[in-house]
Amino acid sequence: MVTESPPETGAPTTPRRGGFARLWTATTFTALADGLYLMVLPLVALDLTQSPSLVSGIRVAQTLAGFAIGLIAGYLVDRYNRKRLTIHANVVRGACMLALAVAAGADGLTLPMLYAAAFLIGVAETITDTAEQALVPMVVDKERLGRANSRIYGAQTVLNDFVGAPLGAALLALSTAVALYTPAGLYLAACVVLLPLAGRFTAQHTEPLGSIWTGIGEGVRELRKDRDLFGLAVFQSGTQFVNMAFFAVFVVFAVGSSSAMGLSEFGYSLLITAAAAGAVTGSVCADRVIGRLPGRTVLLLMTGGLALCFGVPAASSQPLVVGAALAVSGFVTAVGGIFTMSFRQALVREEMLGRVTAGSRMLSLAARPLGALAGGAIAQLASPRVLFVFLALLMVAAVPLVWRITAALRSFPGSAP
Known part of the structure; x- marks a missing residue:
């Protein structure tokens, strides 16, 4: 059997007890962070400009990122360690929000910075969303997939639609920096939760995975x-x-x-x-x-x-x-x-x-x-x-x-x- 990256030493080939709990906890942290940044970034942009088209550029940048990386993300998820990809992508998201928070604290925020951060976060989000969906059957038995996906979907809906928006507005009332530091901390906390997750998280291939375009x-x-x-x-x-x-x-x-x-x-x-x-x-x-x-x-x-x-x-x-x-x-x-x-x-x-x-x-x-x-x-x-x-x-x-x-x-x- 050929693998595209070295197999994890001592990694089990069956779902491990407690693995889903860690994955679910990490997804709740990132879901809340997503709800916060989706509320906060447009409002921060509104402080910089009153132009509706310029404010909407935040969502445009995020959406373009999904198109730019979508199919490539699938190839990366099938070639490399899915847990590590998720962690690295969340580090990128956390770093982007952290950079914006530091800039806000120094009164140095600009619209191009917000657009760049939204695009990079969108790229990282596409990778994590794809990787997490591929991780679920690696930590959950097939008979429990429906239950596992229900718990993830429910938590994401609650945190995005009910908690993230009002909490983001409340944090923004305290200060722009606080509203940006909070999702940064949540993205990085998700990485910490996933680090101890044990198992085999690189897909095994019966044939070598070719070039990126061939694989796509x-x-x-x-x-x-x-x-x-x-x-x-x-x-x-x-x-x-x-x-x-x-x-x-x-x-x-x-x-x-x-x-x-x-x-x-x-x-x-x-x-x-x-x-x-x-x-x-x-x-x-x-x-x-x-x-x-x-x-x-x-x-x-x-x-x-x-x-x-x-x-x-x-x-x-x-x-x-x-x-x-x-x-x-x-x-x-x-x-x-x-x-x-x-x-x-x-x-x-x-x-x-x-x-x-x-x-x-x-x-x-x-x-x-x-x-x-x-x-x-x-x-x-x-x-x-x-x-x-x-x-x-x-x-x-x-x-x-x-x-x-x-x-x-x-x-x-x-x-x-």
């Missing part, structure tokens, strides 16, 4: 040739497209005295929290749901839940009714996402998991801006309600396609047949 091509072909994996990747990118089309315009429909719902900004934040609450509930229930229902049923429920989410605002502008629809959408999206992640981890060969995961992520990343642009264009030409009707009908029309894609969907250990 192999990963793309592996994803494309497997009907189930490719179908799920297309399904996931499609849901990303329609979700972005909806939420890119939903704020116009909901906020302002002249909007259909007439909500204040605070009222809108509560409405969005309903979707996050549904996602947290879905993450708690996902292991039981995907263990009892066939994969086809899970994805059809997700399709129906999204149709409900898009259709309800087209028919009603009552906050409680719309909030309930958003909660249902969050629930089914979480369950569907955890099913897809667990399915991929259980069935993809160890040496290909990083590249197949990266390929799936790239399809979703490409769908997001396209969805936002399409949603904005349709709403501009017609109205937000017309867009919502169109998206709801699109999901209803997708049911036969989802049925066809999932016709021979295999089960992974622990799921319903």
Whole structure:
């Protein structure tokens, strides 16, 4: 058996007891750090400029990083030690935030510094996200993948959507430096938690892994040739497209005295929290749901839940009714996402998991801006309600396609047949 890097001495080949606890703890630290920096960096930029386009450059830099490194990250994850990659990437994230904190303390922050940090953090985040997904089946038995992914997804949702934003605003009220030092410390703390993690974390290959472009091509072909994996990747990118089309315009429909719902900004934040609450509930229930229902049923429920989410605002502008629809959408999206992640981890060969995961992520990343642009264009030409009707009908029309894609969907250990 050929390996692309020397095997870890004395490393076990089966998941170790307690390994997932360390991985989960590290991901909670980084999830909270992500929630903080996503809130803090745009607000810090707003202190430097009042230009909306310049402030939005923070998110643009982060998104461009995902496109720039996406497929390369998959190759790195399949070639090198996944634990070390995660640690090194978190060191980069921590160092970027630390540098910004030092600059803030010296009153030397500039927009180019914020853009550079956002790009580097985005590169490191893409690597850690891919590596952590590939690490889960190395520390968890296949029968427990659904439960493990549920716990990770739930913690990330809570810390990103409920804790990170308000905590970031509170820290920023103390001082800009404190708001930047805190996520830096959390990223570095995640490294400390992962250091003692014992095990074999480099993928073993039956054949030598070729050059980076050859390896990337192999990963793309592996994803494309497997009907189930490719179908799920297309399904996931499609849901990303329609979700972005909806939420890119939903704020116009909901906020302002002249909007259909007439909500204040605070009222809108509560409405969005309903979707996050549904996602947290879905993450708690996902292991039981995907263990009892066939994969086809899970994805059809997700399709129906999204149709409900898009259709309800087209028919009603009552906050409680719309909030309930958003909660249902969050629930089914979480369950569907955890099913897809667990399915991929259980069935993809160890040496290909990083590249197949990266390929799936790239399809979703490409769908997001396209969805936002399409949603904005349709709403501009017609109205937000017309867009919502169109998206709801699109999901209803997708049911036969989802049925066809999932016709021979295999089960992974622990799921319903």
